[in-house]
Structures are given as C-alpha cells and as structure tokens.
Amino acid sequence: MSYTKHYSVLKKECIDTLTENAPKGEIAYFADLTFGGGGHSFEFLYRDPLFQVRSTDQDPDALKNGEARILNEKMSGRIKLFNTNFVRFPGIAIESCPEVFEKGGFQGILLDLGVSSHHFDEAGRGFSFRFDGPLDMRMNYTSDAFLTAEEIVNEYREEKLFKIFTEYGEEKYAKRIAAKIVEERKAKRISTTKDLENIIFHCYPKEQRHGKTNPSTRVFQALRLEVNRELEVLTDTITHLIPLLKIGGRLAIISFHSLEDRIVKNLFKDASESTELPVHILTKKPIVPSEEEIFDNSRSRSAKLRVLERTEFKKDKNKYKKEFRQE
Ligand SMILES: C[S@@+](CC[C@H](N)C(=O)[O-])C[C@H]1O[C@@H](n2cnc3c(N)ncnc32)[C@H](O)[C@@H]1O
Structure with a gap:
C-alpha cells in the first residue's frame, strides 16, 4: 500500500481555519470524514494534545492502513476511525460519540473529497489507465451496493x-x-x-x-x-453536518472539480439563507493552493476549499452594511 506517498492538500489552511476558534486549554473534537492516508487527521492530533479526532473512510485499504498508523503512533486514546460512507456519519456520531455532544458538538468537520493517490497507484483498484487492471473503481470494494x-x-x-x-x-x-x-x-x-x-x-x-x-x-x-455516486452522496451529506457543529464550529470542504465545488457553494449558500441554524460563509471566494504547493503536488492544482461557521445568531447583512456606511 502506498499511503506513505500521500500528500495532504491544503493541510495548513484546513487545520488553521478549523482550529482557530478552539477554546484554549480545553478538549476539542474534530471530524475528518475522508481519512485517506490520515494526513489531515494526524495534523489535528499534532497541533494540540487536547484535540480529539473522529474519522471515517469507506475504503478498506485506508482503514487498515489507518488502524496500523494509529497504533504505531500510540494515538488510540485520541482518535476513532469508523468504517462507513460519510453520508451515514450524522447518525453514527449521535449514537457513538456522546462525548462530543456533551461538549456542544464538533469544533471542526473536514471533507477532502474524492480518491487518494493510493487509489490511482494500485493497479488492482482499476482507477487508473496507467496500469492494466480490472475495471472496478469502487472505493468500498467490499460492498455490493455499488x-x-x-x-x-x-x-x-x-x-x-x-x-x-x-x-x-x-x-x-x-x-x-x-x-x-x-x-x-x-x-x-x-x-x-x-x-x-x-x-x-x-x-x-x-x-x-x-x-x-x-x-x-x-x-x-x-x-x-x-x-x-460521489455527487449524490455529497449532496445528501452537507446539510446534515451543520447540526453536529458547536456554535463557532466550522465545516471545511475541499473539492477537486467544478461539479463538486458547485454543490458545496450552493448548499453553503442555501444554509446561510435558511431560517434553521444560523451559519456564516467564511470563504466568499474559495481558498486555493499556493504556487509552491502546486509545484510540489500537481494534483492539488484544481483544489478549492470552502468554509462555513455555525453562529449563535443570524448575521444581518444589511446591519453590517449600515454600520460600515456610518464609519
Ligand atoms: C482525497 S482522500 C483524503 C486524504 C486525506 N485527507 C489525507 O490527508 O490523507 C479521500 C478519502 O476519502 C475517502 N472517501 C471518499 N468519499 C467517501 C465517502 N463518501 N465516505 C467515506 N469515505 C470517502 C476515500 O476512500 C479516500 O480515502
């Protein structure tokens, strides 16, 4: 398995924005719903000994590699890895992570969409035309549902x-x-x-x-x-993640092509206009990788990061405009 070669896209930007509001000196919970090689999950753990992570992946190889890495780095007490499609995470979180909701919810949730370099590098998975392999392409190759x-x-x-x-x-x-x-x-x-x-x-x-x-x-x-069914699953997931955030908690999503980015942008906009839970979009324009990152990892060139924050009250756009005009 080639997870050691995996390069985590926009790693610093994601972890910075998701941890920015975390209260100092207290336990904070993060969810990384696309564990992959664990690059982002482990970055939360390295950032602060009080950070805890709950992660998911639907790929048996990612899970096996992840469990080994967790043991190897002696992190079992700080991270739990769930074998599931992230569309089911809201239900799993409520049922299996009561400790998170005792703290008001997740401080940050991350989705780094799509497949990992491991998928493209393993001929047997059938994702790449660079090698001869069976035409499979299921991330979860143990499931007949796909x-x-x-x-x-x-x-x-x-x-x-x-x-x-x-x-x-x-x-x-x-x-x-x-x-x-x-x-x-x-x-x-x-x-x-x-x-x-x-x-x-x-x-x-x-x-x-x-x-x-x-x-x-x-x-x-x-x-x-x-x-x-990547677009369908993404569409069915985003709105259900917002209630899992604590007030001040953030949802960050990295997408890799325009179809995904359009779904994220539109569902974030709908959430910000809905009367249900107040949220505020932090990225009017998506965050993109620096030239240096693109040089180091050309796959990152199409990445777009969008972030929203759950707020206590709905921000009144007109009120802000008025205050700004009076200054
Ligand atoms: C781009 S990789 C993530 C890489 C990871 N952030 C890192 O730094 O190592 C995406 C991962 O998410 C998983 N994945 C994609 N869609 C998923 C879904 N709907 N449910 C669960 N896992 C998913 C894939 O199997 C893959 O391992």
Whole structure:
C-alpha cells in the first residue's frame, strides 16, 4: 500500500481555519470524514494534545492502513476511525460519540473529497489507465451496493453512457466513445482498464491522441463519479453536518472539480439563507493552493476549499452594511 506517498492538500489552511476558534486549554473534537492516508487527521492530533479526532473512510485499504498508523503512533486514546460512507456519519456520531455532544458538538468537520493517490497507484483498484487492471473503481470494494465500472461500461445503455461522459467528464467525444463501447462489447466484454483506454484512444482524432492530457482522463473521471455516486452522496451529506457543529464550529470542504465545488457553494449558500441554524460563509471566494504547493503536488492544482461557521445568531447583512456606511 502506498499511503506513505500521500500528500495532504491544503493541510495548513484546513487545520488553521478549523482550529482557530478552539477554546484554549480545553478538549476539542474534530471530524475528518475522508481519512485517506490520515494526513489531515494526524495534523489535528499534532497541533494540540487536547484535540480529539473522529474519522471515517469507506475504503478498506485506508482503514487498515489507518488502524496500523494509529497504533504505531500510540494515538488510540485520541482518535476513532469508523468504517462507513460519510453520508451515514450524522447518525453514527449521535449514537457513538456522546462525548462530543456533551461538549456542544464538533469544533471542526473536514471533507477532502474524492480518491487518494493510493487509489490511482494500485493497479488492482482499476482507477487508473496507467496500469492494466480490472475495471472496478469502487472505493468500498467490499460492498455490493455499488456497481463496478465494468458493470457500467458493459450494461448501461448507450444514451446513459453518453450522458455520464458528458455531464461528469465534459468529454467532447462522448457520443463517439459511447457508440464505440456499445459496438465493442457486442464482440467481447470490456473488462480491463487497458481495454477501455484502447477504445477511447481510437475515438480521438489522431492529432489529439498524444496531447498533455491522456484521452482517457475524462471518461475515467466520469466513471469513478458514477460508480461511487460521489455527487449524490455529497449532496445528501452537507446539510446534515451543520447540526453536529458547536456554535463557532466550522465545516471545511475541499473539492477537486467544478461539479463538486458547485454543490458545496450552493448548499453553503442555501444554509446561510435558511431560517434553521444560523451559519456564516467564511470563504466568499474559495481558498486555493499556493504556487509552491502546486509545484510540489500537481494534483492539488484544481483544489478549492470552502468554509462555513455555525453562529449563535443570524448575521444581518444589511446591519453590517449600515454600520460600515456610518464609519
Ligand atoms: C482525497 S482522500 C483524503 C486524504 C486525506 N485527507 C489525507 O490527508 O490523507 C479521500 C478519502 O476519502 C475517502 N472517501 C471518499 N468519499 C467517501 C465517502 N463518501 N465516505 C467515506 N469515505 C470517502 C476515500 O476512500 C479516500 O480515502
């Protein structure tokens, strides 16, 4: 497993903003709902001996690696790792983390969306066209609740393939690729990453086959989003995390493409306008990685971090405007 190579995106920015309001000298609870290699979770633990972390991941490899790291770093008393999809975290937190709510709730909750470098580097997971492997792409490969990429490619109707390649991948040759997949699978089931890469490669015009971006990039991204129902799960989760925050607690979400970022932006806006729990959006514009971070880790280049804070009272925008004008 290659978790040692994992680079945590916007690590300092996330931990700084989530810990900023933590009361000094008191226990504070943080939730890292995308544990991955544990980069962000452990950064909370290193920041202050009074910080406690509750984390989730749905990937069996991430969990196994995480449990080993927790033991190795003797942190069992300060972090709990739950094997679950984060959409179920609100229920799990209420049931299994009463200590957090005795303190008023979480001081910070983090989601660092998508897959980790481990997924792309393990041929057997089928996320990458760089290696030959089975077309799987499930983060939770022990669950039958998710279709594999192989099932999608071989069983979806042509129109549905076209739709996901267009909507999730913004693939300009989506029509051609969907038609070719349907033609090829009549002769033989498409079962490996290299089978699929080969089909996509030949759908691209010759002069565009060897550009900076591999022709398979967009279709593989689209399939990954469809397999793991990433956008659906994100949409169903965000609003339910807000009541888990204490007053002054913050929710930070790192997204990696425009579809995810749009969901985060819109749901944050809806929450700030709702009459339910008062929240305040701290990032009018998302925080993005520095040039230095992008140089060190090119995968971070598309990252966007948005943060909201649960407040005691609704901030009256007009009142602020008025006060500002009077100064
Ligand atoms: C980008 S990585 C996180 C890396 C981590 N922040 C670090 O610094 O090591 C995303 C992780 O979240 C997990 N994940 C993605 N969506 C999930 C979901 N809906 N529920 C639980 N885990 C999820 C993936 O399995 C992956 O391990």
